[in-house]
Amino acid sequence: MKDNQNPLSPHLQIYRWHISSLLSITHRISGIINLFSFILIFFWVLILSLGENNYELFLLFINSFVGKFILVGFTWSMSFHILSGIRHLVWDMGYGFEIKTANISGIIVIISSLISTTIFWLFGRGLI
Amino acid sequence: MNETKKWILHRISAIVLAPLFFWVYFSLISLSTKNYQEAIYFFKTPLYSILTIILFFIGFFHVKISLSEIFEDYIHNKKIKNVANILALILSIIIPTLTLILLIYKI
Numbered sequence: 441m442k443d444n445q446n447p448l449s450p451h452l453q454i455y456r457w458h459i460s461s462l463l464s465i466t467h468r469i470s471g472i473i474n475l476f477s478f479i480l481i482f483f484w485v486l487i488l489s490l491g492e493n494n495y496e497l498f499l500l501f502i503n504s505f506v507g508k509f510i511l512v513g514f515t516w517s518m519s520f521h522i523l524s525g526i527r528h529l530v531w532d533m534g535y536g537f538e539i540k541t542a543n544i545s546g547i548i549v550i551i552s553s554l555i556s557t558t559i560f561w562l563f564g565r566g567l568i
Numbered sequence: 569m570n571e572t573k574k575w576i577l578h579r580i581s582a583i584v585l586a587p588l589f590f591w592v593y594f595s596l597i598s599l600s601t602k603n604y605q606e607a608i609y610f611f612k613t614p615l616y617s618i619l620t621i622i623l624f625f626i627g628f629f630h631v632k633i634s635l636s637e638i639f640e641d642y643i644h645n646k647k648i649k650n651v652a653n654i655l656a657l658i659l660s661i662i663i664p665t666l667t668l669i670l671l672i673y674k675i
Binding site: 485499522 | 579582583585589596597601603604607611624627638663671
């Protein structure tokens, strides 16, 4: 087959936005963000192995505004990717393809990812 | 590995990862409020250390398959796609292995 430069499958710039397409691309983006959160966990362990002084500095960073923003963002990305992943698994089993069902499950994924991030943060930080 | 096997293993790894990822985030948010000694104690606990290692190995296995799928969709040039796949493979072997070494020998 001749190698041409036609755009490949997900035509993000061409199709009109729907909940389904928005969630589909967000699933991928959150997956990439989760890769960075693996890198963060790796650094967490690495800095821990470098001794107390370095770890105290790391804690200062992670508890700064930027650090908290990153941690909250990563928590949301993780929650979203898992919840959206469950939606994909249900599709894989052959359920939930009707447009109305898919739209509702999409909205459920968005809302519950926000709720679970809040719960994680409140319980994790010992605020509740 | 054939595509069907890849597809199935991708799903199985996702199912294993979901509870592990929830656990590790809950732990990290909680560790961010605690000091060095408590963090060391956490990662020295055999169960938590083993769960972290499993999370990394299965996680990067999932990452590798996912990245290849993304490259397939967005990278037109075959050569660049192959290089990207090799880099992803190296990354997904090195990071879990380094984490394993750190957790077993350095903490």
